[in-house]
Amino acid sequence: MSFFKRLKESVSRTTSSVTEKFKNGLSKTSASLAGAMSSVFSRNKIDEELYEELEDILISADVGVDTTMEIVDRLRVEVKERKLKDPEELKPLLSEILVDMLKGEGDEAGMNQNPDGLTVILFVGVNGVGKTTTIGKLAHHYKEEGKKVMLAAGDTFRAGAIEQLEIWGDRVGVDVIRHQEGSDPAAVIYDGIQAARSRGADILLCDTAGRLQNKVNLMEELKKVHRVIGREVADAPHESLLVLDATTGQNALQQAKIFKEATNITGIVLTKMDGTAKGGIALAIRRELNVPVKWIGLGEKMDDLQPFNAEQFVHALFAKEVEKETGGA
Numbered sequence: 398m399s400f401f402k403r404l405k406e407s408v409s410r411t412t413s414s415v416t417e418k419f420k421n422g423l424s425k426t427s428a429s430l431a432g433a434m435s436s437v438f439s440r441n442k443i444d445e446e447l448y449e450e451l452e453d454i455l456i457s458a459d460v461g462v463d464t465t466m467e468i469v470d471r472l473r474v475e476v477k478e479r480k481l482k483d484p485e486e487l488k489p490l491l492s493e494i495l496v497d498m499l500k501g502e503g504d505e506a507g508m509n510q511n512p513d514g515l516t517v518i519l520f521v522g523v524n525g526v527g528k529t530t531t532i533g534k535l536a537h538h539y540k541e542e543g544k545k546v547m548l549a550a551g552d553t554f555r556a557g558a559i560e561q562l563e564i565w566g567d568r569v570g571v572d573v574i575r576h577q578e579g580s581d582p583a584a585v586i587y588d589g590i591q592a593a594r595s596r597g598a599d600i601l602l603c604d605t606a607g608r609l610q611n612k613v614n615l616m617e618e619l620k621k622v623h624r625v626i627g628r629e630v631a632d633a634p635h636e637s638l639l640v641l642d643a644t645t646g647q648n649a650l651q652q653a654k655i656f657k658e659a660t661n662i663t664g665i666v667l668t669k670m671d672g673t674a675k676g677g678i679a680l681a682i683r684r685e686l687n688v689p690v691k692w693i694g695l696g697e698k699m700d701d702l703q704p705f706n707a708e709q710f711v712h713a714l715f716a717k718e719v720e721k722e723t724g725g726a
């Protein structure tokens with residue numbers, strides 16, 4: 398069976414609204430990639446020039462130089478092994494390689510949760526990347542699953558951050574634990590844990606301030622937060638998610654590298670994918686950081702935050718080609 402057929406089968410296992418969300422959210426990236434690639438695939442033979450054109454396209458989609466080289470090298474090997482001659486045959490092969498690379502080495506992008514007690518999830522990232530919005534959307538997601546969710550307003554540094562989280566708390570209908578602006582984030586999160594326990598919450602989502610200007614401060618603050626959480630709840634935080642704005646491209650990658658040096662990151666949330674034509678950044682982040690992308694922001698609505706899925710992602714990029722080959726069946 399061709400890879401496009403397999404891809405279609407695999408995405409049809411989730412509800413069609415999820416597939417539509419991925420397709421709509423990634424339509425800018427898909428349009429720009431598909432447009433650029435059509436000239437590659439309509440060449441009359443697979444040669445060095447074709448590979449070079451493909452490299453340029455991937456790099457300009459923010460896939461990053463190292464990741465692009467890895468993709469094209471794998472393509473060359475497979476073309477030789479499978480004895481492919483027609484550039485058209487590269488489309489499904491390229492999609493297959495992208496799915497494989499986005500999946501990583503078998504580590505599923507699922508969220509680690511406490512099987513018997515409170516799950517604590519920590520959010521880190523610089524201001525303006527969509528951290529508060531992501532916490533709000535995730536609170537909505539878990540509430541829809543029937544979980545009791547609470548929020549801890551640990552970004553005590555940025556003016557307005559606490560109020561913004563409270564607005565989300567009201568909107569979603571979950572309690573927010575807060576202190577005064579400027580207070581100790583670890584103390585807010587400590588109180589959050591106590592309140593979550595006494596109110597029987599399943600999940601506590603903790604905001605933090607993302608001060609990148611001073612790495613030592615950032616490190617110390619996050620270390621203290623981790624220490625407090627770990628002392629109160631065994632094996633917590635269960636996830637430490639770094640929120641990155643996809644529209645900032647290679648800058649997001651740089652931020653991620655600094656955060657990764659400062660603290661233990663278990664997953665990435667890539668926001669605003671709907672606002673960029675350079676969604677290739679997801680690949681660069683996955684490969685260069687070796688941290689799974691766990692959630693993806695595909696729009697501003699509450700249910701536009703989706704669990705990341707490599708097949709859905711690649712399917713959305715090549716949706717037109719998949720439909721063409723599988724005949725819309």
Ligand SMILES: Nc1nc2c(ncn2[C@@H]2O[C@H](COP(=O)(O)OP(=O)(O)OP(=O)(O)O)[C@@H](O)[C@H]2O)c(=O)[nH]1
Nearest residue numbers: 523524525526527528529530668669694695696697
């Ligand atoms: N289109 C789109 N917009 C998003 C997405 N995620 C967040 N936003 C928007 O990005 C803007 C910034 O989001 P915030 O949540 O305020 O940013 P923030 O990271 O919390 O800022 P700090 O509180 O300073 O950390 C808001 O207007 C959000 O609606 C997304 O996936 N798609």
